[in-house]
Amino acid sequence: MMDQPKKQPTMMDVARLAGVSTMTVSRALKPNTSVGEKTRQKIQDAAEQLGYVLNSNAASFASHKTGFVAVTIPSINNANFAETLTGLSEGLNNTGLQILLGYTNYSKQEEERLIEQFLQRRPEAIVVTGGSHTDRCRKLLENSGVPVIEMWDQPKSPIDESIGFSNADAAALMVDHFVEQGYERIGFIGGDASRDTRGLDRRRGFVARLEALGLESHRLVSAGSPPVTIREGMDSLVKMLDTWPDTQAVMCVSDLSAFGAISYCIRNGIRVPDDIAIAGFGAYDISEVSNPTITTVDVSAQAIGLAVAQQVSNRLSVQQGNPVKIAAPTILARESTQKSVQ
Amino acid sequence: MMDQPKKQPTMMDVARLAGVSTMTVSRALKPNTSVGEKTRQKIQDAAEQLGYVLNSNAASFASHKTGFVAVTIPSINNANFAETLTGLSEGLNNTGLQILLGYTNYSKQEEERLIEQFLQRRPEAIVVTGGSHTDRCRKLLENSGVPVIEMWDQPKSPIDESIGFSNADAAALMVDHFVEQGYERIGFIGGDASRDTRGLDRRRGFVARLEALGLESHRLVSAGSPPVTIREGMDSLVKMLDTWPDTQAVMCVSDLSAFGAISYCIRNGIRVPDDIAIAGFGAYDISEVSNPTITTVDVSAQAIGLAVAQQVSNRLSVQQGNPVKIAAPTILARESTQKSVQ
DNA sequence: TATGTAAATGATACCGATAACATTTTGCAA
DNA sequence: TTGCAAAATGTTATCGGTATCATTTACATA
Numbered sequence: 001m002m003d004q005p006k007k008q009p010t011m012m013d014v015a016r017l018a019g020v021s022t023m024t025v026s027r028a029l030k031p032n033t034s035v036g037e038k039t040r041q042k043i044q045d046a047a048e049q050l051g052y053v054l055n056s057n058a059a060s061f062a063s064h065k066t067g068f069v070a071v072t073i074p075s076i077n078n079a080n081f082a083e084t085l086t087g088l089s090e091g092l093n094n095t096g097l098q099i100l101l102g103y104t105n106y107s108k109q110e111e112e113r114l115i116e117q118f119l120q121r122r123p124e125a126i127v128v129t130g131g132s133h134t135d136r137c138r139k140l141l142e143n144s145g146v147p148v149i150e151m152w153d154q155p156k157s158p159i160d161e162s163i164g165f166s167n168a169d170a171a172a173l174m175v176d177h178f179v180e181q182g183y184e185r186i187g188f189i190g191g192d193a194s195r196d197t198r199g200l201d202r203r204r205g206f207v208a209r210l211e212a213l214g215l216e217s218h219r220l221v222s223a224g225s226p227p228v229t230i231r232e233g234m235d236s237l238v239k240m241l242d243t244w245p246d247t248q249a250v251m252c253v254s255d256l257s258a259f260g261a262i263s264y265c266i267r268n269g270i271r272v273p274d275d276i277a278i279a280g281f282g283a284y285d286i287s288e289v290s291n292p293t294i295t296t297v298d299v300s301a302q303a304i305g306l307a308v309a310q311q312v313s314n315r316l317s318v319q320q321g322n323p324v325k326i327a328a329p330t331i332l333a334r335e336s337t338q339k340s341v342q
Numbered sequence: 343m344m345d346q347p348k349k350q351p352t353m354m355d356v357a358r359l360a361g362v363s364t365m366t367v368s369r370a371l372k373p374n375t376s377v378g379e380k381t382r383q384k385i386q387d388a389a390e391q392l393g394y395v396l397n398s399n400a401a402s403f404a405s406h407k408t409g410f411v412a413v414t415i416p417s418i419n420n421a422n423f424a425e426t427l428t429g430l431s432e433g434l435n436n437t438g439l440q441i442l443l444g445y446t447n448y449s450k451q452e453e454e455r456l457i458e459q460f461l462q463r464r465p466e467a468i469v470v471t472g473g474s475h476t477d478r479c480r481k482l483l484e485n486s487g488v489p490v491i492e493m494w495d496q497p498k499s500p501i502d503e504s505i506g507f508s509n510a511d512a513a514a515l516m517v518d519h520f521v522e523q524g525y526e527r528i529g530f531i532g533g534d535a536s537r538d539t540r541g542l543d544r545r546r547g548f549v550a551r552l553e554a555l556g557l558e559s560h561r562l563v564s565a566g567s568p569p570v571t572i573r574e575g576m577d578s579l580v581k582m583l584d585t586w587p588d589t590q591a592v593m594c595v596s597d598l599s600a601f602g603a604i605s606y607c608i609r610n611g612i613r614v615p616d617d618i619a620i621a622g623f624g625a626y627d628i629s630e631v632s633n634p635t636i637t638t639v640d641v642s643a644q645a646i647g648l649a650v651a652q653q654v655s656n657r658l659s660v661q662q663g664n665p666v667k668i669a670a671p672t673i674l675a676r677e678s679t680q681k682s683v684q
Numbered sequence: 685t686a687t688g689t690a691a692a693t694g695a696t697a698c699c700g701a702t703a704a705c706a707t708t709t710t711g712c713a714a
Numbered sequence: 715t716t717g718c719a720a721a722a723t724g725t726t727a728t729c730g731g732t733a734t735c736a737t738t739t740a741c742a743t744a
Contacts, residue, residue: 058730
């Protein structure tokens with residue numbers, strides 16, 4: 001950095017140089033304002049000459065509009081959330097809104113801390129992942145006075161609005177897929193239930209669907225605290241086969257853990273899906289190119305982000321658009337669960 | 343959102359309720375300030391009762407300290423940058439600094455646009471990925487008046503400071519590894535050179551090292567615009583083998599493309615490394631659990647983030663700490679390039 | 685030319701905190 | 715009790731824009 005010898009120029013400096021009032025400068029630097037063409041040019045020249053850079057903080061302060069959207073996600077090291085964030089970022093690109101991003105690391109306490117911090121920045125909208133929060137956090141969000149969007153989930157009583165899908169239903173879809181393929185002794189590998197609420201929902205949906213079909217629903221392995229890694233997927237499969245050797249099929253809480261489980265099988269001469277079927281969740285890139293390819297649930301993570309962005313824009317603009325919809329999750333049936341196509 | 347009926351309370355409201363001046367409230371809400379214990383309690387109670395939330399914008403405005411650190415990375419959908427960001431985020435966690443994140447999508451124009459936008463927020467430090475910028479962007483950064491850190495690279499003439507490694511040297515390391523293993527006809531699969539400057543550096547280092555060793559250096563396949571995907575890795579390997587069927591070893595610009603290339607081989611009965619050796623770059627999780635495991639370059643992406651965070655803190659605190667160092671990249675020799683250990 | 689309306693520009697009063705310095709209170713040694 | 719330094723608190727003046735309303739200018743029409 002070159003230490004700036006003199007302090008940065010202000011709007012007043014530009015106004016003086018251009019021979020107008022600061023108000024006119026303020027207008028000239030924004031689109032859609034009525035400023036004479038000649039004047040605008042004169043002001044832009046002056047600003048250029050002085051190297052003037054608008055001070056958004058002062059502007060935010062004066063106008064009570066910060067242009068911030070606070071966003072919390074569990075982790076960035078998760079392709080699904082990264083995709084959602086990409087969608088969000090893209091969707092917000094030309095709105096002039098800036099994302100304030102925070103990682104909760106799958107902890108509600110951390111989420112509360114982040115929200116508390118973000119509220120001080122006076123965001124114009126708040127986006128959180130999931131519908132489960134600490135009481136205090138929920139209260140903070142309710143009293144925030146700005147639109148709150150809970151994504152990646154369908155809470156029974158949303159704080160304000162939600163854009164997501166039912167993780168339980170999505171897991172049930174996979175159970176149905178297994179059953180269609182003729183599997184009956186089906187297990188589930190998931191993260192530590194106490195933290196990953198979406199993973200917990202999936203497990204719940206999994207168990208409920210099995211029970212509804214009159215099948216055994218006790219083959220549950222906990223793989224450690226989320227996010228579940230490839231390695232934990234491997235280890236969990238070992239545990240699964242140790243405990244219930246006659247397991248025919250396994251649903252994993254994410255594609256990563258499924259990939260780990262499959263890797264273990266391949267390395268140890270267990271054929272997938274001939275000896276055991278394995279499915280994932282989330283439609284990560286890897287599921288498409290793994291060998292065998294992995295049956296998974298496509299939740300269109302990026303579309304969620306785009307939809308949230310759209311909805312944020314809607315809520316912040318005067319003329320409210322239609323509520324945004326996203327597609328329901330679908331099963332991508334691939335090699336890892338279908339003997340016939342193998 | 344519940345629409346806030348009355349506007350949010352200000353420090354003045356809290357001061358009135360607590361029977362003190364706003365200055366005392368201001369002090370009471372910050373750590374390390376001399377405020378009487380009783381007074382502090384009284385103020386905290388009043389703030390709690392009113393549901394007062396500090397307005398950081400006003401605070402920033404008054405104090406000329408925004409607490410922002412602007413960060414640009416090429417993409418979030420890249421495990422390496424995601425890790426760096428995690429490290430950065432973690433390292434900045436208790437400093438009270440908030441990251442303003444932007445994605446350049448591997449475009450210098452986009453980077454310039456982002457920097458211009460970020461400067462309006464008056465960040466206290468700026469972190470960019472790589473050492474290659476548009477002229478205007480470079481000028482903006484030079485004149486910013488705040489610390490600028492270029493990461494993931496070692497520019498010859500850094501704008502201010504850089505924390506990274508030489509991508510060319512790292513690629514040369516891999517050439518040496520191949521040669522040690524007895525390979526001589528070595529190819530390179532990388533992204534479109536015009537955009538991904540780090541990928542370009544790797545290719546340059548690759549070619550230079552081969553030439554220095556007197557080996558052929560023309561086996562270069564361009565895999566499309568970055569980031570190179572798994573699928574592009576597959577396609578590129580096909581192209582490589584079509585063009586130069588006698589290729590013995592291939593270095594890929596990232597582990598993802600390496601994984602794709604290997605997947606193609608596995609599916610088509612080409613043995614890795616017996617028929618062809620394949621290496622990646624970046625030490626992604628997948629390289630460790632792929633079958634075969636993938637030889638790669640460990641660049642300690644997260645450590646880069648942590649180091650940058652550390653250095654930002656250093657630069658912003660009065661007593662400057664020592665300049666931060668990161669470990670040099672190392673080869674992780676795995677199955678995909680070593681016939682002996684297969 | 686007179687006149688009216690829209691466009692362009694200006695004047696003034698804040699927004700809500702903190703910096704810097706002034707003043708009062710406290711606590712303790714002399 | 716007095717005196718005095720340190721701790722606690724208060725006063726005042728901004729920070730750099732924008733909202734709002736007032737005023738001037740431009741231009742088309744009668």
